Amino acid sequence: MLTGRYGITSAAAVVVGIALILLSELGGVHAARVFGTALISAGGIALGVLVGLDQPRRSTGLARLRAWRVSLGILAAAITVVPVVVALAAALVALPGAADDGRGGTAVLGTLIALLMLVAAVGCFVLAVRAIRRAARPVTPGDPASAGEE
Amino acid sequence: MTPTREILWNINALGPILLYSLMAIPFVFLAFGLARRVRMWRQGQPEDRFDRLGSRIWHAVVMSILHGRIVRRRNLAGGLMHLAIFVGFVTLFIGTVIVMIEADITVPLFGVSFYRGDFFLGYKLAMNLAGVLLILGALAALYRRTVRRPATLDTAGDDIVILAFLIVLSVQGFALQALRMAVTEDPWGRWSFVSYPMAVALSGLPEGWLRGIHLANWYVHFLTNFVFLSYVAYSKMIHPFTSFANVVFRRHQPRGALEPIENLEEAKVLGVGKLEDFTWAQLLNVDACMHCGRCLEYCPTFTTGKPLRPRDLVLELAGYMADRGGIFSGELGQGENSARYRWGAGPDRELIPEVVTPAELWDCTTCGACMEQCPVYIEHVPLIVGMRRNLVLERGEFPEEVTAVFTNLERLGSPYQFPPNQRAAWTKKLDQPVPEMAEVAARGEEVEVLFWVGCLGSFDARNQRTTVALARILQAAGIRFAILGKEECCTGDPARRIGNEYLAQMMAQQAVETLNTYNVKKVVTACPHCFNAIKNEFPQIGGNYEVIHHSQLIHQLLAEGRIQLDPDSALARGKVTYHDPCYLGRYNGEYDAPRAALAALPGLELREMRRNRHASFCCGGGGGRLFMEETRGTRINQARVREAMDTGAELLAAACPFCMTMFEDGIHGVGAEESFTVLDLAEIVAGSMIAPTSPAGGDARPEAATPDRQE
Numbered sequence: 001m002l003t004g005r006y007g008i009t010s011a012a013a014v015v016v017g018i019a020l021i022l023l024s025e026l027g028g029v030h031a032a033r034v035f036g037t038a039l040i041s042a043g044g045i046a047l048g049v050l051v052g053l054d055q056p057r058r059s060t061g062l063a064r065l066r067a068w069r070v071s072l073g074i075l076a077a078a079i080t081v082v083p084v085v086v087a088l089a090a091a092l093v094a095l096p097g098a099a100d101d102g103r104g105g106t107a108v109l110g111t112l113i114a115l116l117m118l119v120a121a122v123g124c125f126v127l128a129v130r131a132i133r134r135a136a137r138p139v140t141p142g143d144p145a146s147a148g149e150e
Numbered sequence: 151m152t153p154t155r156e157i158l159w160n161i162n163a164l165g166p167i168l169l170y171s172l173m174a175i176p177f178v179f180l181a182f183g184l185a186r187r188v189r190m191w192r193q194g195q196p197e198d199r200f201d202r203l204g205s206r207i208w209h210a211v212v213m214s215i216l217h218g219r220i221v222r223r224r225n226l227a228g229g230l231m232h233l234a235i236f237v238g239f240v241t242l243f244i245g246t247v248i249v250m251i252e253a254d255i256t257v258p259l260f261g262v263s264f265y266r267g268d269f270f271l272g273y274k275l276a277m278n279l280a281g282v283l284l285i286l287g288a289l290a291a292l293y294r295r296t297v298r299r300p301a302t303l304d305t306a307g308d309d310i311v312i313l314a315f316l317i318v319l320s321v322q323g324f325a326l327q328a329l330r331m332a333v334t335e336d337p338w339g340r341w342s343f344v345s346y347p348m349a350v351a352l353s354g355l356p357e358g359w360l361r362g363i364h365l366a367n368w369y370v371h372f373l374t375n376f377v378f379l380s381y382v383a384y385s386k387m388i389h390p391f392t393s394f395a396n397v398v399f400r401r402h403q404p405r406g407a408l409e410p411i412e413n414l415e416e417a418k419v420l421g422v423g424k425l426e427d428f429t430w431a432q433l434l435n436v437d438a439c440m441h442c443g444r445c446l447e448y449c450p451t452f453t454t455g456k457p458l459r460p461r462d463l464v465l466e467l468a469g470y471m472a473d474r475g476g477i478f479s480g481e482l483g484q485g486e487n488s489a490r491y492r493w494g495a496g497p498d499r500e501l502i503p504e505v506v507t508p509a510e511l512w513d514c515t516t517c518g519a520c521m522e523q524c525p526v527y528i529e530h531v532p533l534i535v536g537m538r539r540n541l542v543l544e545r546g547e548f549p550e551e552v553t554a555v556f557t558n559l560e561r562l563g564s565p566y567q568f569p570p571n572q573r574a575a576w577t578k579k580l581d582q583p584v585p586e587m588a589e590v591a592a593r594g595e596e597v598e599v600l601f602w603v604g605c606l607g608s609f610d611a612r613n614q615r616t617t618v619a620l621a622r623i624l625q626a627a628g629i630r631f632a633i634l635g636k637e638e639c640c641t642g643d644p645a646r647r648i649g650n651e652y653l654a655q656m657m658a659q660q661a662v663e664t665l666n667t668y669n670v671k672k673v674v675t676a677c678p679h680c681f682n683a684i685k686n687e688f689p690q691i692g693g694n695y696e697v698i699h700h701s702q703l704i705h706q707l708l709a710e711g712r713i714q715l716d717p718d719s720a721l722a723r724g725k726v727t728y729h730d731p732c733y734l735g736r737y738n739g740e741y742d743a744p745r746a747a748l749a750a751l752p753g754l755e756l757r758e759m760r761r762n763r764h765a766s767f768c769c770g771g772g773g774g775r776l777f778m779e780e781t782r783g784t785r786i787n788q789a790r791v792r793e794a795m796d797t798g799a800e801l802l803a804a805a806c807p808f809c810m811t812m813f814e815d816g817i818h819g820v821g822a823e824e825s826f827t828v829l830d831l832a833e834i835v836a837g838s839m840i841a842p843t844s845p846a847g848g849d850a851r852p853e854a855a856t857p858d859r860q861e
Contacts, residue, residue: 044173
């Protein structure tokens with residue numbers, strides 16, 4: 001399907017869209033950005049629909065991705081969380097300096113909020129890693145209780 | 151100084167280039183997953199669900215926004231939790247689109263900026279509020295799934311990952327805003343009531359650090375968004391699409407009407423024996439399940455420990471469909487396709503019994519509690535009856551006890567082994583004669599209403615008392631009515647729900663022909679199953695009548711003063727609880743008339759059971775279960791009787807012969823014969839009726855109604 005007329009048109013739309021984005025950001029023609037975005041979005045959606053409606057076929061790339069899904073999932077979770085953890089931890093570290101400028105109460109409140117968010121973010125990371133690992137375990141057919149919490 | 155902010159602050163040209171160029175990837179993944187799903191649904195049989203598309207979409211939008219079936223009194227905490235997540239997520243999404251419109255359309259194309267001033271301040275406030283709602287809602291959901299873990303809630307890894315995504319995305323958003331404001335020190339920063347205190351806390355750090363951390367967070371935030379968007383179609387987050395589609399394409403026929411098999415004699419497929427035998431809308435139904443477990447909360451089989459769990463049945467089908475549809479792009483036949491579903495185990499299995507077991511199918515009482523509770527309008531009962539049809543009609547497999555029912559229906563026109571000429575035997579217990587339609591027609595007369603007695607009301611000794619009571623009420627009210635007598639036959643309700651569509655259509659056809667022969671316009675019946683079949687299913691074969699349930703007629707007669715009750719009668723005192731029959735309440739929406747009729751007796755104190763009205767609990771007799779043995783788990787009728795007794799009532803008011811039979815049995819089962827009684831509404835009213843003054847009135851008290859009551 002990708003080699004068909006619609007597939008080529010869709011891929012071309014994405015390429016032209018990227019070109020327009022480059023024109024917008026590097027050439028300073030900012031009016032081109034919305035057209036580039038529209039072409040990229042429409043082209044991407046069309047490509048997805050065309051492949052999705054096509055007959056399913058084996059893809060070694062996707063099979064490999066599936067085989068690595070646990071490692072990739074954990075890596076993605078870590079990448080997702082680390083910068084925000086750094087930002088929130090920075091708020092804790094910066095508190096003494098911030099408290100000196102007359103806004104000590106607000107700074108303490110901010111630190112508290114940051115701490116709560118830090119706990120939430122780290123907690124989410126831990127739960128997500130556990131969930132990713134558990135989801136990869138084989139399940140006995142017809143035995144829902146064996147894999148779950150019921 | 152006008153309040154606003156620089157969009158893409160601290161981001162050089164590379165940022166937007168990557169942001170916009172990589173946008174194609176999540177769109178490809180999302181569109182691919184959705185298209186694959188549509189492809190899976192299209193495996194099903196054709197069915198027209200595109201009528202009134204505008205109103206369908208409008209209703210779905212309203213239901214989504216108002217959370218009509220999600221926030222319910224009995225699920226208030228869970229409903230509000232979902233509402234918080236929904237409002238937070240949608241508001242933040244709209245906020246992102248607003249920024250995009252400003253940055254990519256209005257400013258570069260028209261030189262117009264609206265993202266400033268009061269609008270900007272309100273925007274900041276709304277976005278902070280939305281972020282808080284989203285985080286709190288998602289944290290509550292995590293708590294519910296990982297700590298509270300109610301028995302009806304099943305948690306897969308996917309559920310946790312989705313919630314983690316939502317929380318981390320929101321936290322990233324707050325962190326980004328705080329880092330920017332720590333540098334820019336916006337004088338209107340306080341409008342961002344969550345980020346501002348964090349910005350103050352961060353302001354002690356050197357600007358270079360703040361900019362560096364902001365840059366890293368910005369890139370990771372947009373990548374996280376893209377990964378999340380790519381993940382949507384392969385996770386539970388697909389539900390905004392599938393659930394919405396399911397609500398749009400939900401069945402608009404009366405809920406009590408099962409679809410017939412058209413051209414039964416020529417049909418190549420009888421019932422559902424393969425996944426492809428379901429209609430596309432049923433496959434969409436299956437895919438829309440988000441395993442919230444609401445269907446289990448009132449399910450009589452799940453709560454009494456039987457194999458059927460409506461949610462699991464749907465998920466078994468969903469896993470099987472994913473296996474066969476190749477949703478994750480593998481070949482057809484990839485077991486991994488159902489990784490999302492713990493039940494998926496390969497596409498080579500036979501639908502029945504390997505995916506869905508016969509035990510699950512035969513457990514169902516078709517009470518409709520699952521469909522009533524489902525937030526996304528999944529219709530479990532038609533799925534189950536479809537598979538039952540295949541078992542009965544294609545394979546000849548059904549519970550042994552049902553054989554006699556089928557034989558009797560075929561030979562005698564009723565599930566019982568009584569000849570048709572005994573249908574009117576109960577009339578001998580009345581002082582006044584009850585005319586039959588044949589006699590009335592022969593005299594060239596007409597009646598106001600046909601009394602459809604039903605098989606249980608005709609032949610079952612206990613239910614005959616209800617029939618007699620109702621006839622006495624009709625006579626006392628001076629209503630000209632008649633019965634069909636030996637010409638009456640089963641409506642086909644039990645046969646249809648058991649899956650014998652052939653027999654059901656035969657019965658229904660016979661009944662409609664008889665009714666049409668006498669040009670019947672109005673029918674009253676004491677049986678909700680007959681009521682439902684005549685009202686909702688007979689029109690499918692040309693039988694269109696005004697049908698009223700006896701509770702509605704009694705209420706009307708009381709309201710019009712056509713029958714008078716004695717407030718001092720023995721039956722009109724004490725505490726009573728009323729059981730809503732499924733085929734009167736949930737399937738036909740009648741909850742008030744029976745209660746209003748009971749309220750006409752001021753000496754009766756109505757005590758509601760814990761599960762009442764639309765959330766009522768089944769008696770266990772529907773779906774042909776009245777004729778089958780109940781061998782697994784605790785008995786449904788006993789569970790309901792105990793619940794009725796827990797109200798402190800001494801009397802259980804029924805309005806259905808099936809329920810009556812089940813409750814009589816249940817009361818014996820729990821050994822409460824001495825302290826607890828079940829009476830039909832007609833018996834209570836007839837037993838409290840002041841005898842009419844008309845010469846032909848006779849004694850209005852129903853035989854044996856009063857002695858049953860333990861005083």
